[in-house]
Amino acid sequence: MSGKVVKVSGPLVVATGLSDANMSDVVRVGPQRLIGEILTMNGDSASIQVYEETSGLGPGAEVETTGYPMSVELGPGMIEGIYDGIQRPLEKIVEKVGACITRGVEVPALDHEKKWEFTAVVEPGAKVTGGDIIGTVPETPVVLHKVMVPPYLSGTITKIQSGSFTVLEPVATLRKEDGSEVELTMAQKWPVRTGRPYQHKYPPVRPLCSGQRVIDTMFPIAKGGTAAVPGPFGSGKTVVQHQLAKWSDVDIVIYIGCGERGNEMTDVLREFPELKDPRTGESLMKRTVLIANTSDMPVAAREASVYTGITIAEYFRDMGYDVAVIADSTSRWAEALREMSGRLEEMPGEEGYPAYLASRLAQFYERAGSVECIGSDDRRGSLTAVGAVSPPGGDLSEPVSQATMRIVKVFWALDAQLAYKRHFPAINWLNSYSLYLDSLKPWFDENLGKEFMANRAAAMKLLQSEASLNEIVQLVGKDALSPADQLTLEAARMVREDFLQQNAFVDVDGFSSYDRQEKLLSLILNYDALCRAAIAKGAPAAKLFDIPAREKIGRAKSVEVDEYAQAYAAIETEMEQEINAIVDEGGEDQ
Template identity: 80%
Template sequence: MSGTVVKVSGPLVVATGLADANMSDVVRVGPQRLIGEILNMKGDSASIQVYEETSGLGPGAVVETTGAPMSVELGPGIISGIYDGIQRPLQKIVEKVGNNISRGVEVAAIDHDKKWDFTATAKVGDVVSAGDILGTVPETEVVTHKVMVPPKVSGTITKIESGSFTVEEPIVTLKTADGKEITLPMMQKWPVRVGRPYQHKYPPTKPLSSGQRIIDTMFPIAKGGTAAVPGPFGSGKTVVQHQLAKWSDVDIVVYIGCGERGNEMTDVLREFPELQDPRTGESLMKRTVLIANTSDMPVAAREASVYTGITIAEYFRDMGYDVAVIADSTSRWAEALREMSGRLEEMPGEEGYPAYLASRLAQFYERAGSVACLGAEGRRGSLTAVGAVSPPGGDLSEPVSQATMRIVKVFWALDASLAYKRHFPAINWLSSYSLYLESLKPWFDENLGEEFLKERTRAMGILQNESSLNEIVQLVGKDALSPNDQLTLEVARMIREDFLQQNAFVDVDSYSDYKRQQLMLGMILRYDDLSRDAISKGASAQSLFAVEAREKIGRAKGVEQEDYPTEYPAIVAEMEAQIAAIIEKEGEQA
């Protein structure tokens, strides 16, 4: 079915003669067959969001509808892929048309000609339904692709065999309940704006270990949880997200560069293939999917990119994997929504954003979760969503930040003043929060002991006390404080500089496991305990500040991974001896 263009307004095209088309149908526009999607219908007139540059397109051009919504191809060959916002493979496009994407170029999202080694795990006579695993494909050295029965399909297997197949060739024949025979290939298609089904959603109970001390210890996120990383320009949002992508203990990472600068995406594309995955020793790209939609690409495709990324993530979640979706940044995505809304002449909401901004953000984040997957095997998978927010001028009262804060349960607030002091990650410990602490407590208590969260709470208390004391110091000076208050300031500085500060570009400090974090914080709090006891026995604060072991605590983050279990207790023992000597010397004098 075809219609005719009557109006072109940037990426928005209005066409008539499409009375039989449906909302969300994908269409091809004009002689170059530009790809677009129907946003709304009025009679036989359709407003179309075109995902490519529309210059040169005018009234009278033909519009053809495909009759299907915007969908992604799901099957072997996705991992290690680099796609644009509508799942066009950028590497294949470069091979076909060169470095600049030609308008209207048509390339299959996953290679339809490559043969994959399929090993059947189901057998003839098995009754299978949606989500059941038919067999496996070794997609990369670290990811085994599980070929599943698509949603809404069930029947008895009449034919299945192992061998080499393309993603379009039938691998299994099913006899349905009504007696029909259907064949299934390895590839599925799924509309991006519809969440993939699952059996049951569980409350998140396991933390996502990122190796970043301020995140894991102070503001942890659960597997299947949601988090936002808001911060002004230059505060380190992208580096925090890169660290999460590199070090998080998930099986698959889907990284969505949504409207970000091209050079940042270039860094990701160059860095990830060279990085060694700490879990497997292989290249990080062998468990990563990249969606690259840079700021110079068409705005409409930016709006689609987050849906493309999270649908791919849901597919791997359905296999029983832990998946992380990292969107950088949802503010650019919201700007694309605002532009399209303006062209549609919709009533603007706050700051020109559409009135449905909050509900669209919620639709994205609510697709995260820890779920029981479809299928008889009882698989569990998780999808964790982390979105960067780039508020203009760092103003967290703007609509995107406020709407995001109402939805997500972890808020890592980046602070420009910390970044200017070269304190990274520049997450402000006073304005950040995690609402998962209660649900993660059983896991922490079982795996790290009940002291871990108590020490975390105590460290947070010291940092908050420091903030109050700093106001007094500005009025009367540090020397006017009592020895105990001076010690509070000193211990807070140790927590900030020796524990929370972390260098992403130093290998030994880039990642800290939970045990190391626990021992590091324990050393600092042990110094606090010993020093308070010493002050009560007559020792001077200045003598305690000059203890030699403190310098070793400051350098503890540089201790090699294999050495810290013996070195850290040795530092504590040395510190205890030195403070005991001070008590003996100064306590007698007092």
């Protein structure tokens, strides 16, 4: 089916003669066969979003519809790959046409020539349904790719064999209930705007350990949860997202660079192959897929990039893996929506964004979750979605931030002032929140003890008290405060500098396990409790702040990983002795 272009307006093309086409169909436009997607239909006239530069395209150019919606090709070979926003492999494109990508280039998403070692896990005669695993492929040293029956098929396996195959060669034959037979390959396609099915969605009850103390202890996110990282330019959104991608205890990471600067994707590409996964000892790239649609790439493709990324994530979730989707940033994605909405001459909403902005954001985040996968083996998988928001000037009252806040359960508000003070992660502890604390409390109580949540609450109380006392200090000075209030300021400073602040360039401090976090926070709060008891007995606050153990607490986060438990116990013993000595000395003076 083909039609003709009648109007070109940037990435929006209007064509006629497409009466047999459908909404969301992928089309090829003009002699260069530019890829596009039908946004709206009116009779035989279609408005097409073209994902490539349209300069030189004019009325009369031919439009050919493929008859299929925008889809991704799923199968072995995606891990370690870098794709553009519509799943074209950038490395293969460079091999084919060079560093400057030509328009209309067609390269399959998966390598159709490479052979993979397929190991069958079912026998002929087995009854299978959509989602059942029929074989495995060792895709990387850390990812075992599970080849599944497509969700819409069920029946009996009549033929299956292990061996070396390409992704398009049949590995099994399935007889459907109507008696017809279908050949199954290792590759399958799925439309990006349709969520993959699951049996049941569960409330998230396990935390996602990121190794970042301010996140894991203060504002945790659950596996299968949603989070937003808003902040102005230079506040460290990308730093936080890189840390999450590096250290989160998930099996697969999908990193979507949506409209951000190309050098940030370059950093990921250079760093990840060199970094060792703390869980497996292998390169982090061995469990990562990158979707790159940077600020110098076509704006129209930004809108598709987040759907491409989350569909790939759902595919790995269906294998029973824990997957994290890192989108940087949803503000740039919303700008692409605004541009296309304006060219379609739709009624604008607030600040020119389309009226359906909030519902599109909700459609993206609702695809996260902890689910029971389809199939007959009770697999559980999770998909955690973390999106950066880049409000102009850090103004959180703008539409994208407000719509995101209504949807996500965790809000890590970044603060430019903290970033300028070199306090990273620059997450403001007074403006951030996590709505998963209640659902995660049973896990924390069981695995870290009931003191963990009590210590978290005590640390937050100290930080909030410090904010109130700082207003008084600015008026009358620190020396005018009572010894107890001076201790509050000192303890809060220790929580900020010795616990919340981390150095990503120091291996020991870049990642902190839950057990280490619990012990370090307990050490700081025990110091606060002992000092309060000593002040109540008349000990001078200045002496308590100058004890040698105080300096050792400040350096505790730099203790080697295999020595921290003994080191923290030794510091605590020394601290008690020094504070008791000051109390005894005060009693003798009296």
